[in-house]
Amino acid sequence: MSENIQLAIRYFESVMGCQIDTLIPVPVSGQKLVEVLWPLNDVFRPYMSRIKTIKYDAKYETSADEAIEKFAKNPIPQTWDKLSGQTWRVLLERHTQLLIVGMANDKAGNPSVTSLPLGLPNSACLPGIMLLLLHSMKLPWPSADRSNFEFPEGNHPVTLQLH
Numbered sequence: 600m601s602e603n604i605q606l607a608i609r610y611f612e613s614v615m616g617c618q619i620d621t622l623i624p625v626p627v628s629g630q631k632l633v634e635v636l637w638p639l640n641d642v643f644r645p646y647m648s649r650i651k652t653i654k655y656d657a658k659y660e661t662s663a664d665e666a667i668e669k670f671a672k673n674p675i676p677q678t679w680d681k682l683s684g685q686t687w688r689v690l691l692e693r694h695t696q697l698l699i700v701g702m703a704n705d706k707a708g709n710p711s712v713t714s715l716p717l718g719l720p721n722s723a724c725l726p727g728i729m730l731l732l733l734h735s736m737k738l739p740w741p742s743a744d745r746s747n748f749e750f751p752e753g754n755h756p757v758t759l760q761l762h
Contacts, residue, residue: 629705655742
């Protein structure tokens with residue numbers, strides 16, 4: 600079992616107070632994945648002018664994984680205040696590409712990108728997704744030049760359609 604899955608299982612067991620095999624998995628759609636990840640845009644936004652000037656360097660992937668683990672324990676922006684620019688750049692690339700994965704899966708009509716335990720508190724969804732999918736993430740595409748990249752302002756647009 601991969602390290603990110605082991606970390607996520609321990610996290611879910613800790614939050615839920617029971618063993619993973621007693622928890623019911625609930626599918627996470629591409630749309631839901633984007634909604635859960637969207638608040639990270641606000642974590643990156645204050646640093647974007649500096650992050651986007653840095654080239655992606657794979658040797659900072661381990662420090663990005665460590666940063667994700669720290670954020671899962673303390674999911675506030677200040678957790679990442681002392682990260683190197685190169686680590687921020689790896690985190691940005693993973694985050695951006697995972698948003699694209701979520702949107703592509705939603706557009707393709709795929710019902711599930713991953714799953715989270717039934718009853719997981721909303722406050723635990725972002726750390727759980729980060730451990731499951733951002734930690735140890737292998738980029739699906741080559742890293743892109745982010746020098747002109749900006750996150751859209753505001754909340755992720757959601758539909759008013761009843762599901």
